[in-house]
Amino acid sequence: xYGDRKGSKVMKINFVSSxxxxxxxxxxxxxxxxxxxxxxxxxxxxxxxxxxAKKAELRDQVRQMFYHAYDNYxxxxxxxxxxxxxxxxxxxxxxxxxxxxxxxxxxxxxGSALTLVESLSSLHVLGNSSEFEKGVLWLGENLTFxxxxxxxxxxxxxxxxxxxxxxxxxxTDLSKKSFREPYKDQLLILANDLGQRFLRAFDTxxxxxxxxxxxxxxxxxxxxxxxxxxxxxxLILEMGALxxxxxxxxxxxxxLRALRKLWSMRSSLDLxxxxxxxxxxxxxxxxxxxxxxxxSFYEYLxxxxxxFGRDEYWDMFSSAYTAVQKYFRHGPWYHEADMxxxxxxxxxxxxxQAFWPGLQILVGDVxxxxxxxxxxxxVWERYGxxxxxxxxxxxxxxxxxxxYPLRPELAESTLFLYQATRDPWYLEVGEAIxxxxxxxxxxxxxxxxxxxxxxxxxxxxxxxxxxxxTCKYLYxxxxxxxxxxxxxxxxxxxxxLPVTHSWHEWIPSIYMESEAFEYKRGGKHVFKxxxxxxxxxxxxxxxxxxxxxxxxxxxVLDKRSNHKCQSDKECGVDATTCRQRTCSIAGYCGLWLxxx
Ligand code: DMJ
Numbered sequence: 001x002y003g004d005r006k007g008s009k010v011m012k013i014n015f016v017s018s019x020x021x022x023x024x025x026x027x028x029x030x031x032x033x034x035x036x037x038x039x040x041x042x043x044x045x046x047x048x049x050x051x052x053a054k055k056a057e058l059r060d061q062v063r064q065m066f067y068h069a070y071d072n073y074x075x076x077x078x079x080x081x082x083x084x085x086x087x088x089x090x091x092x093x094x095x096x097x098x099x100x101x102x103x104x105x106x107x108x109x110x111g112s113a114l115t116l117v118e119s120l121s122s123l124h125v126l127g128n129s130s131e132f133e134k135g136v137l138w139l140g141e142n143l144t145f146x147x148x149x150x151x152x153x154x155x156x157x158x159x160x161x162x163x164x165x166x167x168x169x170x171x172t173d174l175s176k177k178s179f180r181e182p183y184k185d186q187l188l189i190l191a192n193d194l195g196q197r198f199l200r201a202f203d204t205x206x207x208x209x210x211x212x213x214x215x216x217x218x219x220x221x222x223x224x225x226x227x228x229x230x231x232x233x234x235l236i237l238e239m240g241a242l243x244x245x246x247x248x249x250x251x252x253x254x255x256l257r258a259l260r261k262l263w264s265m266r267s268s269l270d271l272x273x274x275x276x277x278x279x280x281x282x283x284x285x286x287x288x289x290x291x292x293x294x295x296s297f298y299e300y301l302x303x304x305x306x307x308f309g310r311d312e313y314w315d316m317f318s319s320a321y322t323a324v325q326k327y328f329r330h331g332p333w334y335h336e337a338d339m340x341x342x343x344x345x346x347x348x349x350x351x352x353q354a355f356w357p358g359l360q361i362l363v364g365d366v367x368x369x370x371x372x373x374x375x376x377x378x379v380w381e382r383y384g385x386x387x388x389x390x391x392x393x394x395x396x397x398x399x400x401x402x403x404y405p406l407r408p409e410l411a412e413s414t415l416f417l418y419q420a421t422r423d424p425w426y427l428e429v430g431e432a433i434x435x436x437x438x439x440x441x442x443x444x445x446x447x448x449x450x451x452x453x454x455x456x457x458x459x460x461x462x463x464x465x466x467x468x469x470t471c472k473y474l475y476x477x478x479x480x481x482x483x484x485x486x487x488x489x490x491x492x493x494x495x496x497l498p499v500t501h502s503w504h505e506w507i508p509s510i511y512m513e514s515e516a517f518e519y520k521r522g523g524k525h526v527f528k529x530x531x532x533x534x535x536x537x538x539x540x541x542x543x544x545x546x547x548x549x550x551x552x553x554x555x556v557l558d559k560r561s562n563h564k565c566q567s568d569k570e571c572g573v574d575a576t577t578c579r580q581r582t583c584s585i586a587g588y589c590g591l592w593l594x595x596x
Pocket of ligand 1: 158296352407408409465492493494
């Protein structure tokens with residue numbers, strides 16, 4: 001429905017006209033009939049080209065990819081952090097993550113089994129409870145965070161803390177059904193220990209946390225006071241969940257205090273910068289976009305709202321999202337702009353931005369999501385993978401950022417768009433991603449990052465997020481049993497966190513399809529959320545005298561059971577046109593579009 005197949009239509013027309021020159025009309029008629037039947041098969045896409053057998057075949061291919069990455073890690077790198085797939089050895093990379101200049105690296109650090117921690121939730125999604133249990137037992141007995149290593153708070157939070165918390169929640173559920181030994185909260189104990197170490201980073205005059213801490217010694221002497229918006233604004237899911245699980249409010253309080261402080265630093269245009277000083281609370285870099293240094297800040301506002309059901313997160317998100325759509329968007333692309341003036345600064349496409357369409361699905365902006373996703377996929381098709389940075393104004397690759405480190409963002413958005421639309425075109429996109437990964441990045445010892453997308457030269461590094469995210473999102477695209485059986489938000493590292501009634505201050509009605517979709521699991525009430533995409537989007541187009549009323553139930557978050565709007569403000573801004581939606585007399589958000 002939403003997939004644009006314009007390109008393939010053009011190809012088809014050219015194909016038919018060249019045939020016309022060389023064949024008799026009888027042959028032509030036969031070919032046209034074949035094409036018509038193909039068209040029909042395409043129209044019935046999900047039952048033909050992407051029927052259950054094809055989906056199962058692709059699911060199995062992804063499963064195979066995951067185990068190729070995982071088994072090689074376990075054989076050549078475990079319990080170190082990440083695998084070097086070309087030389088079949090390891091890297092203890094936790095201290096290097098986000099550390100571009102590789103400063104203050106520790107000599108004594110021997111790894112934290114990072115890739116195993118990151119793989120647990122994927123093992124569960126793939127249904128491998130015995131390997132999952134083995135991992136849990138090993139970590140419970142061997143993992144310690146009392147190690148002398150300076151780490152990025154952000155990276156350590158999303159990968160280690162998020163991985164442990166998600167796996168703990170899954171283990172709690174699983175242990176009753178399929179564990180051989182009773183689960184003794186080993187992962188939660190580890191997460192709590194890590195959380196305590198994190199708290200030392202928040203001891204600043206502003207409450208904004210330092211970007212770097214030493215796990216053993218806390219904030220180091222002469223530590224940099226510079227951090228990024230995503231660095232201090234993407235902690236609330238993991239820290240909030242840790243508080244709910246341990247009953248210790250300090251984790252959530254620290255993350256929320258930092259988030260509130262950060263939000264208070266927005267400009268009058270509701271824009272954020274990219275870097276700031278945690279001691280003064282002043283911006284350092286005023287230009288920002290939706291990519292590196294900011295991306296997950298937006299993601300965590302909406303996801304915190306879904307997970308914790310608090311109005312405050314929605315209020316921040318809707319203002320921030322509206323400002324992004326207004327000042328950064330240019331057609332399907334997003335450039336960077338100065339937070340003070342809203343003036344464009346850099347016209348660049350970055351691989352990280354490809355998560356944005358997935359986020360837009362959570363708020364029901366499917367049309368905008370589709371058009372941006374389509375552009376990213378066209379870049380993927382052009383290079384075979386996504387280059388890290390492309391200079392839109394100069395129409396060229398960034399001279400030094402031509403790499404593709406097995407990032408998940410395009411697969412992530414593809415999954416979300418497919419969940420929302422069920423358009424089989426997204427399955428074709430998934431298939432293309434799988435093929436590229438196998439052709440260009442699979443090596444004997446695992447999956448290797450691409451150093452240069454123009455030569456497809458490889459880098460000796462298999463990032464842990466390939467197992468936590470890339471493989472998981474691709475697998476779920478072809479087999480969403482895990483999503484059907486539960487209701488989750490995914491952390492920015494792809495670790496699922498269940499949406500449960502008990503964590504909500506109130507449940508936003510938009511995330512419930514109807515009362516019937518509230519059901520009990522393990523004695524708890526579980527609600528369908530926007531992730532289940534059954535409610536959002538609801539786009540109805542009614543033609544009225546040459547104009548179209550485009551109606552959407554999304555963007556209306558209220559506590560009333562019928563979730564109808566009462567004012568225009570409640571309806572938000574349409575992301576495709578950047579125009580304020582209006583609230584109709586009947587209580588529906590919508591937008592008048594003139595047909596051109
Ligand atoms: C992951 O570590 C997370 O998704 C993070 O938010 C940014 N991107 C990397 C993978 O590309």
